[in-house]
Amino acid sequence: MGRCDERDIQRGRKCRFMNKKYLDKVIGSLVRSTKIDHDTERITIPFSIISVSNISTIPFDNFNNNVIFKNIVFRSYCRNVYGLTGDEIDYVWKEYSDIINKKI
Numbered sequence: 001m002g003r004c005d006e007r008d009i010q011r012g013r014k015c016r017f018m019n020k021k022y023l024d025k026v027i028g029s030l031v032r033s034t035k036i037d038h039d040t041e042r043i044t045i046p047f048s049i050i051s052v053s054n055i056s057t058i059p060f061d062n063f064n065n066n067v068i069f070k071n072i073v074f075r076s077y078c079r080n081v082y083g084l085t086g087d088e089i090d091y092v093w094k095e096y097s098d099i100i101n102k103k104i
Helices: 006-010 020-033 067-082 086-103
Strands: 035-037 042-044 057-059
Touching: 020 086, 067 086
Parallel strands: none
Antiparallel strands: 035 042, 042 057
C-alpha cells in the first residue's frame, strides 16, 4: 500500500486512511485558516513549528517548492494536531495544496 489520492479512493483501493469525512474536515479547516494576500503575494498558513509570523507567512512562489515546509512543518503539524498517518498526510497535502493553488 503506497500513497493514496482521490482517484484511488474512487477506484476502491484500500488505503491506510481514517474516515475520509474526517480528512475532508481537516482539509476544510486548513483551507479556512489559510489567509491569502494577493497584494503582497503571500500566504499565511495556519501551522508552523515556531509561532513567528515570518515563518508562517510564505510567498506564493514558495508554497509548492518549499521542501522543509511541506515535508517537515506540514507533516509534523498534521501528525501532532490531527493524529494523521503518512498516507493521510499525503492525501491532505495534495487536496489542500490543490485548493490553495487554485486560489492564488
